[in-house]
Amino acid sequence: MNAPFLRVRDTQRLANLDEPDECARIDAFLAGHPETTPFHRPAWLAAVAKGTSNRALALVAERNGEIVAFLPLSAVHSPLFGRLLASSGFAVGGGVLTAAGTDASGLFAAAEELAQRLSSPTIELRGGALPQGRAGWQIKDRSHCGFIAPLAADDEAQLLAIPRKQRAEVRKGLDQPLAVTVGTAEPDRAAHYAVYATSVRNLGTPVFPRSLFDAVLDQFGEDADILTVSHGGTPVASVLSLYHRSAVMPYWGGGVWQARQLRANDRMYYELMLHARRRGCSHFDFGRSKTGSGAYEFKRNWGFEPEPLGYASWTAPGTDARDADPTSAKHALQIAIWRRLPLALANRFGPLIARGLG
DSSP states (O other), X not given: OOXXXXXXXXXXXXXXXXXXXXXXXXXXXXXTOTTOOGGGSHHHHHHHHHHHOOEEEEEEEEETTEEEEEEEEEEEEETTTEEEEEETTTOSOOOBEEOTTOOOHHHHHHXXXXXXXXXXXXXXXXXXXXXXXXXXXXXXXXXXXXEEEEOOSSHHHHHHHSOHHHHHHHHHHHHSOEEEEEEOSHHHXXXXXXXXXXHHHHHTOOOOOHHHHHHHHHHHGGGEEEEEEEETTEEEEEEEEEEETTEEEEEEEEEOHHHHHHTHXXXXXXXXXXXXXXXXXXXXXXXXXXXXXXXXXXXXXXXXXXXXXXXXXXXXXXXXXXXXXXXXXXXXXXXXXXXXXXXXXXXXXXXXXXXXXX
16 A cells, blocks of 8 residues: 655745855756746845845745745835835846745745734735735736847847837937947946936936945846947946846936937947847847836837736735835826936935835
8 A cells, every 4th residue: 555645845934145055045946947037136135235225035935955936025114115025126027936836825925924024014026926816915917018029130130120210210329429338347337327317317216326236236247237328428328237048138227318319318229239139148128117108118119019017015904005106196296396306416315215115
């Protein structure tokens, strides 16, 4: 008579991200998972912690000593917006990753317990396995879309792959006397932050601390760089990009007012496509945008097809849902005021606010 089959239960625990061997085990799990993003990496969590002073955390589920599920988390605290457990902090991806045949419910429960211990009334999961039908969770599968497309075989083919109207804008940028540089040295970082800070101020949102960008570049090494477009020696558009599994993601980018007239932003993204292909990338990941927003339409104009993304949020019983969405009508007045702030003032106080957005 055969012995009855005993199912081994998964166990959940907090990972020790200060332990190199633990991070190596997590990296090995991520390397073998098809849905890993740059924002799952311990390097991302470490960069966010160093750059924003928000604590890096991670939950793992194990079976027979092997990791079978992983949830990266940033414990974000803001005097204005309250506490948040984000997966992942300051990212557009993250969420629970599970090995085949693994039930994620134990990890969701562990995240809820952790949030309550940290007095965090909100959890946000940006992708990954979602807690369908679980009490206290709200699922959003149409609020944001991602945009990914293959890169062309050569420079001319890449230009021709862009729809005619947008291609005309790129050609105008190519006709301008613009210089393009790529690097991660101090001049690249300073130029990027100056341009990016101006860009987000003009949009009415506070800029992240420069320490966050520096930390990401330091942690990611060859998997991140900055491409800057200059006119007459002055940077007018710049983007910090991440490289992951043969895809480039222009993550933090922007331009000054002059960039529009010069078509510098159009030139910037086209040049990044060429640069990414030359360094071995096969795909261009334009990141996420809120469905129907200006950025959403901009990416469609480049010929990218939107793919709905799945997000989930949990709100502790008896508490109000967190609202730090810059497109929320609740923040319209603050955004209008921020757009009018002198740049020096916005750059001084912006990082103090932005480090709590998550």
